[in-house]
Amino acid sequence: MTKILRADVMLTPSGEIENAELEIDDQGRIAYAGPARAESTVTHDLAGHALMPGLVNGHTHSAMTLQRGVSDDEDFMAWLEAVQRVEQGLTRDDIVTGLELAMLEMIATGTVAFADMYHWDAGLLDLVKRAGMRVLAAPAMFTADSVGFAGVSPLTGAETLDATEAMAEQFAGDEQIKIAYGPHAPYTCPPELLREIAERSQRTGIPIHIHISESVAEIEQMTEQHGTTPGLLLDTLDFFNATVHAAHCVHLTQDEIELFARKGASISHNPVSNLKLGCGIAALPDMIGADVRLALGTDSVASNNSLDLFEEIKLATVLHRGVRHDATAVSATQVLEIATRGGAAALGFTDSGALQVGNLADVIALDLDVTRATPRGSLSSHLAFAATGQDVRHVFIGGRHIYADGKHLTLDAAHIQRKAREARQRLQSSPA
Ligand SMILES: [Zn+2]
Numbered sequence: 001m002t003k004i005l006r007a008d009v010m011l012t013p014s015g016e017i018e019n020a021e022l023e024i025d026d027q028g029r030i031a032y033a034g035p036a037r038a039e040s041t042v043t044h045d046l047a048g049h050a051l052m053p054g055l056v057n058g059h060t061h062s063a064m065t066l067q068r069g070v071s072d073d074e075d076f077m078a079w080l081e082a083v084q085r086v087e088q089g090l091t092r093d094d095i096v097t098g099l100e101l102a103m104l105e106m107i108a109t110g111t112v113a114f115a116d117m118y119h120w121d122a123g124l125l126d127l128v129k130r131a132g133m134r135v136l137a138a139p140a141m142f143t144a145d146s147v148g149f150a151g152v153s154p155l156t157g158a159e160t161l162d163a164t165e166a167m168a169e170q171f172a173g174d175e176q177i178k179i180a181y182g183p184h185a186p187y188t189c190p191p192e193l194l195r196e197i198a199e200r201s202q203r204t205g206i207p208i209h210i211h212i213s214e215s216v217a218e219i220e221q222m223t224e225q226h227g228t229t230p231g232l233l234l235d236t237l238d239f240f241n242a243t244v245h246a247a248h249c250v251h252l253t254q255d256e257i258e259l260f261a262r263k264g265a266s267i268s269h270n271p272v273s274n275l276k277l278g279c280g281i282a283a284l285p286d287m288i289g290a291d292v293r294l295a296l297g298t299d300s301v302a303s304n305n306s307l308d309l310f311e312e313i314k315l316a317t318v319l320h321r322g323v324r325h326d327a328t329a330v331s332a333t334q335v336l337e338i339a340t341r342g343g344a345a346a347l348g349f350t351d352s353g354a355l356q357v358g359n360l361a362d363v364i365a366l367d368l369d370v371t372r373a374t375p376r377g378s379l380s381s382h383l384a385f386a387a388t389g390q391d392v393r394h395v396f397i398g399g400r401h402i403y404a405d406g407k408h409l410t411l412d413a414a415h416i417q418r419k420a421r422e423a424r425q426r427l428q429s430s431p432a
Pocket of ligand 1: 061211299
């Protein structure tokens with residue numbers, strides 16, 4: 001059924017529209033986005049709200065919600081060991097619970113799509129479909145013969161590659177589900193495997209999601225073992241001839257930034273995680289300047305510890321101004337674009353991320369009747385500097401109303417939170 005939304009103001013590619021109207025057709029696509037029309041029959045009166053495109057989380061590991069606060073004050077490599085220790089005790093039920101818990105938080109804070117590297121199988125992808133979200137799911141792998149999630153699946157890295165391709169085939173053409181190869185990182189996956197994945201990617205058209213240049217320790221290890229930096233090493237493996245979406249890229253050289261731009265590889269900037277783990281600050285202004293394709297992400301809650309992208313938006317806007325002593329280094333508009341249309345494109349959801357006719361109706365409504373919006377500057381100013389995920393009151397994905405007046409319509413929040421507490425208790429008391 002056609003939906004017609006009315007709101008005080010709306011963020012569109014052609015600017016901010018006051019007294020706005022959005023029409024969603026019965027295919028879940030935007031049929032009209034503009035000023036309110038006198039003849040319309042409004043189905044969703046959102047007076048006192050702002051409409052904007054749903055946010056896109058460019059990088060996370062959603063099931064790791066169960067590991068919130070597991071290692072909050074350790075260095076990167078010690079942190080990685082701590083979380084991988086917990087992962088050895090995970091069951092598939094835990095991953096279901098962790099994923100559901102992540103979706104509760106993502107939806108409630110306005111995220112409509114996410115890139116996710118973890119254990120993935122068809123049943124988990126069906127959960128995402130039922131919840132109503134979109135995902136670029138990358139089944140994580142390390143070496144060809146190691147098993148990534150022993151308590152969940154017996155698959156080795158090599159078998160995970162085949163399973164990834166089978167899932168991509170199964171969900172081909174699905175508007176909510178996209179699949180990527182998920183090699184963890186250049187320092188955990190051997191070069192010959194990375195070369196094979198790039199070759200497969202070019203053959204199958206399945207993109208690659210990977211962590212690159214996250215920590216100084218990684219740069220040191222790669223330089224010692226291969227005499228070069230991770231980005232340049234990958235280039236010698238013809239890695240960037242494939243479609244690559246990379247997380248972090250904190251320590252890219254200017255040459256590597258230009259390589260990413262030239263090859264059309266995208267980067268998810270994850271400032272909270274990079275700061276929390278003491279990894280550093282990525283050169284976002286230089287990436288924007290070089291026209292690199294960009295997304296904004298939270299990374300997992302084990303390194304964040306929340307999935308509220310509004311925190312990342314504000315931080316990404318102010319952080320680089322402070323670093324460069326330049327309040328024009330990054331604008332609110334640029335970061336909002338990265339968090340919506342940029343992320344959607346990086347994940348392959350090219351007709352999401354902007355409120356314009358023909359696009360999928362992935363739209364969120366924020367309450368403007370809150371003190372932090374009273375009074376306010378432009379909508380972009382409010383969204384980048386003052387709004388929080390708590391202001392999100394409604395979420396529509398592909399026109400489907402999945403969050404209404406602060407209530408989940410597709411997930412049972414109380415049940416999921418109870419399961420999550422029980423799972424965490426068991427994981428903490430297990431000898432793993
Ligand atoms: Zn990550």
